[in-house]
Each structure stands twice: as structure tokens, then as C-alpha cells.
Amino acid sequence: MNQKLQGIVPPLITPLLDSDTLDIEGLEKLIEHVIKGGVHGIFILGTTGEGPSLSFRLQTELIRESSRILNKRLPLLVGISHTSIVESIRLSQVAYEAGADAVVSAPPYYFTLSQSELVQFYENLVHSLELPLYLYNMPNMTKVSFAPTTIRRIADHPNVIGFKDSSGNGTYFQSVLHAMSDRDDFSFFVGPEEMMAEAVMMGADGGVNGGANIFPKLYVDLYHAALEGNSNRVQQLQAKVMQVSSTIYNVGKNGSSFLMGMKCALSVLGLCQNVLAQPYQNFDSEHSAVILKALNDLQFLKTEPM
Numbered sequence: 001m002n003q004k005l006q007g008i009v010p011p012l013i014t015p016l017l018d019s020d021t022l023d024i025e026g027l028e029k030l031i032e033h034v035i036k037g038g039v040h041g042i043f044i045l046g047t048t049g050e051g052p053s054l055s056f057r058l059q060t061e062l063i064r065e066s067s068r069i070l071n072k073r074l075p076l077l078v079g080i081s082h083t084s085i086v087e088s089i090r091l092s093q094v095a096y097e098a099g100a101d102a103v104v105s106a107p108p109y110y111f112t113l114s115q116s117e118l119v120q121f122y123e124n125l126v127h128s129l130e131l132p133l134y135l136y137n138m139p140n141m142t143k144v145s146f147a148p149t150t151i152r153r154i155a156d157h158p159n160v161i162g163f164k165d166s167s168g169n170g171t172y173f174q175s176v177l178h179a180m181s182d183r184d185d186f187s188f189f190v191g192p193e194e195m196m197a198e199a200v201m202m203g204a205d206g207g208v209n210g211g212a213n214i215f216p217k218l219y220v221d222l223y224h225a226a227l228e229g230n231s232n233r234v235q236q237l238q239a240k241v242m243q244v245s246s247t248i249y250n251v252g253k254n255g256s257s258f259l260m261g262m263k264c265a266l267s268v269l270g271l272c273q274n275v276l277a278q279p280y281q282n283f284d285s286e287h288s289a290v291i292l293k294a295l296n297d298l299q300f301l302k303t304e305p306m
Helices: 024-036 056-070 085-098 115-126 148-154 170-179 193-201 216-228 231-250 257-268 285-298
Strands: 016-018 042-044 076-079 102-105 133-137 160-165 187-190
Touching: 024 056, 024 216, 042 056, 056 076, 056 085, 076 085, 085 102, 085 115, 102 160, 115 133, 115 148, 148 170, 160 170, 170 187, 170 193, 187 193, 193 216, 193 231, 216 231, 231 257, 231 285, 257 285
Parallel strands: 042 076, 076 102, 102 133, 133 160, 160 187
Antiparallel strands: none
């Protein structure tokens, strides 16, 4: 990547026809939808993309099809998180050959790693990559968090170019920004969209926000308002973001409710099928009706075909 990445980078959902069949038509619709909304890049095979639930064959197909559809209009980031460094490298090679711009890696998520083991893992990984690397902090899923000093040490390698934090811990994120305050070339992104605007006003470069799959322009507008320091506009748009978070992501009582709600909303909008990879299931008609009402209340529901 020739320029530092900044802005809104949706962690793209993976449109599916079943657990091992990619919905290519849905993928095309979704990518065009987020591009039209003004996003600054696309991240596939992350948490929202159900990356760990997909077969290597399907991951490979998604990478190649996403790159083909994007056709270099935006930077393409590819998740390569895996319990095996060998498999991470293998997936990164697919991304490189397909024309992706960077890869994203969370720590191996079965055995708990110490900070020194994290450093060693990433020093070994980065030397085997053809593409630049973003570190991905997701302690809820991986049982370990990057210490700020660990990030700084790993980032000494010139091919490590950014950091995405999905901890939801504002104090932690500020400590990372402080520890890396002399690295203007390094990108800092937050995952939780509820704190994106505040993080940008405090020095973050943008958000990797799931809601930008559904309402890309909302998140892009909020990012720009925060970047410009327009507090009135931030307050107005933040209220919409919180409405998305408190409704669409909180239907049902599943640990995956945010993902189930997101895919259901996208299917209502005609962008993809309401299909999740196993073991997760789509919402039934009762829960889908709640999502429909939430979209209507948000005044974003489109009546014309998309």
C-alpha cells in the first residue's frame, strides 16, 4: 500500500447460499453498496465475515471474487487469522496472488500466548508475508490482548503498518495511541462503532465498523464529522449509530445476535441472502419482523429494489 489507510473500512459480511457456497450475486451487490456509500476500503474474512467458520476453499473463493469485483477501486484487506501459522501464510499467499493490498491477523486463538510469544509469532509471520500486515486485537475471541509495548516492538518491522482494536476498551486504546505517538505512518482503527467518532477525535485513523455493511454513508459521514471536529454533527449521527447498535444488534439472546441481525437486515434490504455459516442459524420470521421494524424506525429502509 502506497498511502496510509484512513477512514471507514467495513468488515464485510460473507454472503452465503449455504455454509460452504458463496453468494456471488450478493457479494457483488454488497460491494457496490458500500462503495456507493463512500467507504475507504474493505476488510474480508474478519469476525463479521465469519472467517473462522469458513472452509479454506470458500475463503479462497471469497478472496478472488472480492478482488475481481473491487478491481482496485478500493484497498482490499484480507483476514488470515488461524491457529496455525502455516495456514495463515498459505491464506496470505492466496491474497497476494489475487491482488489484495494487505492482510490482517489476530493472535492464534486456542492456546493462550504470553506477550513474548506474541512477539515471536508475529516476527516469524511477517517475514513470510508478501503483503503488509495489520495487527488485530480481539481479546474476547483470542484470550490475549496486545500490550502497547508489544505492538511497538512488532511494528518495528516495516511491513507491519497498522492496528485494529476491537477490545472496546477506550483507556487501553488511548494507551496504544500514546505508546505509538511518534509513528505518523502507522494506522489505528477501532472496531466497536459506538466509540469510533470519539476515537477519531482523539487521534484514531478510522473505524472497521460492521454497521457500514448496512448503512455505509452513515458511518462515513460520522467519520468525516469527527475528523472535522464538528461536534453538533457528530452528536446527531452518533445517535443514529447507537440506534443501530441498540436495535439491530440486540434482537434475540444469542452470542451471535449482532451478526444474525446484520445479515437479516441486509436480506431485508435485498443485498444478500439471510444465511449464516454453521453452527449459526438465521432469524425466524418473528425476529425478522423486529429487524424490519428497526429499519423502518431508522428511516433507512429502501422501498425500491436494490
